[in-house]
Amino acid sequence: MQGTVGELGEFGLIRELTARLPLTPAVELGPGDDAAVVKAPDGRVVATTDVLIEGRHFRRDWSTAYDVGRKSAAQNLADVAAMGAVPTAILLGLVAPADLPTTWATELMDGLRDECQVAGATVVGGDVVRGDTITLAITALGDLQGRAPVVRSGAQVGDVVAVTGWLGWSAAGLTVLSRGFRSPRAFVEAHRRPEPPYHAGPAGADLGATSMVDVSDGLVADLGHVAKASGVDIDLRAADFDVPAQMADIGQAVGVDPLVWVLSGGEDHAIAATFPSTVQLPARWRVVGEVVRTASAARGGQVTVDGAPWDRVGGWDHF
Numbered sequence: 463m464q465g466t467v468g469e470l471g472e473f474g475l476i477r478e479l480t481a482r483l484p485l486t487p488a489v490e491l492g493p494g495d496d497a498a499v500v501k502a503p504d505g506r507v508v509a510t511t512d513v514l515i516e517g518r519h520f521r522r523d524w525s526t527a528y529d530v531g532r533k534s535a536a537q538n539l540a541d542v543a544a545m546g547a548v549p550t551a552i553l554l555g556l557v558a559p560a561d562l563p564t565t566w567a568t569e570l571m572d573g574l575r576d577e578c579q580v581a582g583a584t585v586v587g588g589d590v591v592r593g594d595t596i597t598l599a600i601t602a603l604g605d606l607q608g609r610a611p612v613v614r615s616g617a618q619v620g621d622v623v624a625v626t627g628w629l630g631w632s633a634a635g636l637t638v639l640s641r642g643f644r645s646p647r648a649f650v651e652a653h654r655r656p657e658p659p660y661h662a663g664p665a666g667a668d669l670g671a672t673s674m675v676d677v678s679d680g681l682v683a684d685l686g687h688v689a690k691a692s693g694v695d696i697d698l699r700a701a702d703f704d705v706p707a708q709m710a711d712i713g714q715a716v717g718v719d720p721l722v723w724v725l726s727g728g729e730d731h732a733i734a735a736t737f738p739s740t741v742q743l744p745a746r747w748r749v750v751g752e753v754v755r756t757a758s759a760a761r762g763g764q765v766t767v768d769g770a771p772w773d774r775v776g777g778w779d780h781f
């Protein structure tokens with residue numbers, strides 16, 4: 463396809479984008495009307511939103527439009543899964559400069575569509591607006607299918623802390639990209655296109671998770687939110703984390719302790735959860751620590767590693 467989104471115009475662009483979308487069983491009415499109609503057999507809807515901005519969340523010289531689509535859908539769908547829900551639909555608000563090639567927008571939509579398909583969802587609507595910086599505002603919806611939502615405030619002293627997914631890979635990829643390299647591919651790909659363990663969200667809920675969180679800002683930072691909300695502290699055991707040899711090698715080459723990527727990297731889109739210590743976890747979960755009574759008489763929220771405060775690069779904060 464030729465041209466720019468400015469040449470195509472708002473309605474032409476919307477036609478191009480929506481033509482690429484399938485309907486799924488959870489959708490009663492797809493794009494094209496004033497609003498979509500998404501089934502919610504559970505009677506409740508899980509809803510979350512994330513905004514992504516060019517330069518801050520992605521770079522066009524680092525990632526293809528397709529990858530940006532996959533990743534930005536994944537970031538939202540992972541939040542839905544981390545509540546214990548099955549994703550059903552996403553909506554896209556797209557801000558695009560008029561000179562954006564139409565193919566960039568259509569490939570973005572293909573990425574969104576394909577990532578949704580992995581999670582069992584689809585794109586049901588959105589809006590396009592002209593603006594100076596490419597910005598994506600994505601809203602994702604999900605169905606708890608009768609489960610209780612797994613919130614951050616449920617961790618209990620004595621619970622184990624377990625993780626599933628890929629920790630540190632995205633941050634290692636971001637480091638090599640930032641230094642002008644395009645390899646090792648495994649890490650760069652993990653940064654461009656994370657693979658959240660969507661199934662582990664509802665499965666974790668069914669296993670009795672007492673709290674659960676999508677790891678987007680770095681494991682220690684995200685578990686800090688759990689600890690704070692639950693009024694407990696969390697202690698992690700460094701030796702229980704998987705630091706692959708290739709990650710250790712790259713860490714050595716660029717002068718970064720790979721444990722910093724694993725514990726504070728961010729954009730992992732792994733799932734971390736707490737479970738009663740009697741839980742029998744499938745192999746895909748790795749137990750990495752435990753919930754301990756808060757040492758500070760105050761409110762909890764401390765995450766320690768081998769009993770010591772973790773103060774090495776404190777997770778991601780936009781401000």
Ligand code: TPP
Binds near residue numbers: 513521678778
């Ligand atoms: N620079 C570029 C060009 N791309 C990146 N992905 C980063 C830096 C790193 N980065 C951007 S946002 C982020 C990280 C590690 C953390 C998570 O983003 P946020 O918007 O806070 O997600 P949320 O916690 O809201 O899900």
